[in-house]
Amino acid sequence: MQTLDRRNFLQTAALGAAALSRAAAAPPPIRLGIVVWVGPSETPDSVVARVKKLGFPTCQIGLNALKRSDAKPLKEALSRHGVEATAILELGPGPMVWDFYQGPLTIGVVPKATRRARIDAMKLAADVAADAGIPAIHTHCGFVPENPNDPLFAEVVEAIREVAVHCKRSGRMMLFETGQESPITLLRLIQAVNTGNLGVNLDTANLILYGKGNPVDAMDVIGTYVRGLHAKDGRFPTNPRRLGEEVPIGKGKVDFRAVIRRLKDVRFQGAMTIEREIEGDQQTKDILESKRYLEKLIAEVYA
Numbered sequence: 001m002q003t004l005d006r007r008n009f010l011q012t013a014a015l016g017a018a019a020l021s022r023a024a025a026a027p028p029p030i031r032l033g034i035v036v037w038v039g040p041s042e043t044p045d046s047v048v049a050r051v052k053k054l055g056f057p058t059c060q061i062g063l064n065a066l067k068r069s070d071a072k073p074l075k076e077a078l079s080r081h082g083v084e085a086t087a088i089l090e091l092g093p094g095p096m097v098w099d100f101y102q103g104p105l106t107i108g109v110v111p112k113a114t115r116r117a118r119i120d121a122m123k124l125a126a127d128v129a130a131d132a133g134i135p136a137i138h139t140h141c142g143f144v145p146e147n148p149n150d151p152l153f154a155e156v157v158e159a160i161r162e163v164a165v166h167c168k169r170s171g172r173m174m175l176f177e178t179g180q181e182s183p184i185t186l187l188r189l190i191q192a193v194n195t196g197n198l199g200v201n202l203d204t205a206n207l208i209l210y211g212k213g214n215p216v217d218a219m220d221v222i223g224t225y226v227r228g229l230h231a232k233d234g235r236f237p238t239n240p241r242r243l244g245e246e247v248p249i250g251k252g253k254v255d256f257r258a259v260i261r262r263l264k265d266v267r268f269q270g271a272m273t274i275e276r277e278i279e280g281d282q283q284t285k286d287i288l289e290s291k292r293y294l295e296k297l298i299a300e301v302y303a
Contacts, residue, residue, distance in 0.1 A: 029264070029268075029269060029298070029302050030260070030263065030268065030269075030270070030271070030272050030298050030302075031057050031058050031084075031270070031271045031272070032056055032057070032058070032231075032271070032272055032273075032274065032291060032294060032295065033051070033056050033057065033058030033059045033060065033084075033086065033271045033272070033273040033274065034051060034054065034056050034059055034060075034273060034274045034275070034287055035059070035060050035061075035062075035089070035230065035273055035274070035275040036048075036050065036051060036059050036060070036061050036062075037061070037062045037063070037064065037089075038061065038062070038063040038064060038070075039064055040064055040065070043073065043077075044061075044063070044070065044073045044074040044076075044077040044078075045073065045076075045077040045080065045081075047061065047077075048061075048074075048077040048078055048080075048081045048083050048085075049077075049081055051081070051083050052081040052082065052083055054284070054287065054288065054291075055291065056083070056274075056291070057082075057083065057084060058083065058084045058085070058086050058271040058273065059083060059084075059085055059086070059273065060085065060086055060087045060088075060089055060138060060228070060230075060271075060273050061074070061085050061087075061088060061089065062088065062089035062090065062091075063088070063128075066088075066090065066121070066124060066125060066128060067128075068124065068127060068128060068131070070128055071127075071128045071131030071132040072131070072132075074128070074132045074134075075131070075132040075133055078132070078133075084271075085132070085134045086134070086135065086136065086228055086270070086271045086273070087129075087134065087135070087136040087137060087138040087173075087175055087201070087228060088125045088128060088129045088132075088134055088136075088137050088138065089137075089138050089139070090121055090122050090124075090125035090137055090138070090139055091108075091118070091121075091139060091140060092109075092114065092117055092118030092119075092120075092121035092122060092139075093114065093117050093118070093121060094106070094111075094113070094114035094117060094118070098243060099241060099242050099243060100237075100240065100241055100242065100243070101241055103142075103143060103180065104142070104143040104180075107140055107142040107143065107180060108139070108140045108141045108142020108143070108144075108180070109141060109142060109156060109159040109160065110141070110142035110143055110144060110152065110156055111142065112155075115155075115159055119159055119162055119163055122137060122139055122163045122174075123162075123163055123166045123167075125137045126163070126166055126167045126170060126172045126174075127170070129170075129172050130170035130171070130172055134172075135171075135172065135173055136172055136173035136174065136175050136199070136227065136228070137167065137172060137173075137174055137175070138174075138175040138176075138177060138201050138228070139174075139175075139176065139177065140176075140177050140179065140180060141156065141160065141176055141180070141181065141186075141189065142156075142180055143180045143181065144156050144180065144181040144185050144186070144189055145185075146181070146182060146185050148188055148192075153189075153192075156189065157189065157192045157193055160174075160189065160193050160198075161193045161195060164193055164195040164197060164198055165195055167197055168195055168196070168197045172197070173197050173198070173199050173227060174197060174198050174199070175198075175199045175200065175201040175227055175228055176189070176190070176198070176199070176200055176201065177200075177201045177203050177206065177230065178200060178201070178202055178203050178206050178207050178212075178215075178218065178222075179203055179206030179207065179209065179210050179212070180210060180212075181212070182212045182213065183207070183212070183213060183217075183218040183221035183222050184221055186200065186221075186222055187221055187222050187225070190222075190225060198225070199225050199226065199227030199228070200222050200225045200226045200227065200228075201226075201227070201228040201229065201230060202215055202218065202219075202222070202226045202228070202229045202230070203215075203229070203230040203232055203275070204229060204230065204231055204232055204233070204254045204256070204259055205230070205232035205233050205234035205246060205252065205254060206230070206232070206234075208234050208235065208236055208244055208252070208253050208254065209234045209235075209236075209237065209243045209244040209245075209246060210237070210243060210244075211236055211237050211244070214253065214254070214255075215254060215259050216255055216258045216259055216262060219259070219262040219263075219265075219266070223262060223265075223266045224266060226263070226266065226268060226270075227270060228270055228271055228273065229259075229263075229270075229271070229272045229273060230273055230274075230275040231249060231256070231272045231273065231274045231275065231290065231294060232246060232249070232254075232274070232275045232276070232277075233246070233247050233248060233249045233250065233251055233252035233253070233254045233256075234246045234247055234252045234253065234254070235247060235252050235253055236253060246276075246277050248276070248286045248289065248290065249274070249276075249286070249289075249290040249293055249294070250290075250293055256293075256294065256297055257297055257300075257301065260297055260298055260301045261301055264301055264302060272294065272298075274287055274290050274291065274294070276290070
């Protein structure tokens with residue numbers, strides 16, 4: 001009897017040690033990153049090096065005047081610095097005005113004047129993503145009609161389907177950033193396109209900035225489709241012509257603890273990408289403060 005007890009004890013201890021070892025080796029459930037752009041005077045290497053210097057393992061990256069030949073230097077830069085790009089950002093050519101009056105006329109694939117050029121730009125981004133080993137592209141669809149009977153809704157569905165089918169040929173995902181449309185409209189769009197490779201990039205501030213809701217409640221509608229996030233904060237609009245104000249994380253209306261809890265509920269395993277829409281030294285300062293703030297919350301929620 002004593003021998004059996006001792007054997008059971010040793011087996012239990014071994015299993016416990018193995019479990020602890022696996023837990024210690026497991027990656028964090030949510031990886032942090034930042035949104036970066038390769039401007040006209042920059043290179044993928046210089047931009048990715050900055051991501052690494054700031055201590056982030058991931059990024060979402062956009063490239064001005066994107067070309068197919070950008071894939072090789074981008075892939076090499078990511079490998080050299082040990083950074084994972086989770087998506088290529090692509091909005092396409094043409095003017096974009098981020099407000100309530102000109103926005104519906106200029107953003108995404110809703111405006112007919114720029115629709116074809118933007119479809120082609122997103123298809124090119126998918127090709128670059130495939131060549132560079134990046135799993136997704138990411139965009140704003142625009143002010144998608146809330147009324148599914150509006151003929152414009154069907155036009156947007158067909159435009160997105162063309163891009164999504166192209167993405168699917170190379171195994172890429174297409175992610176829609178929240179903001180201009182309500183969560184239920186975005187869900188309707190995803191289900192109408194129905195290509196199986198569509199997901200949501202939940203911008204935690206945009207639903208607030210556009211007065212469309214908040215990210216915690218949005219998870220009830222689109223939570224199972226969330227494949228990435230923009231960690232950003234903001235306040236509701238009070239001027240009917242202008243979006244709400246973007247502010248540093250922790251200074252606005254986003255309940256980040258509740259957002260992270262909802263991500264845990266849906267077993268999200270991905271990247272939370274910090275976006276601060278200012279420039280200069282203050283942007284870097286805010287990003288690093290946000291990094292510490294989010295790391296603490298993630299550790300507490302997943303404890």
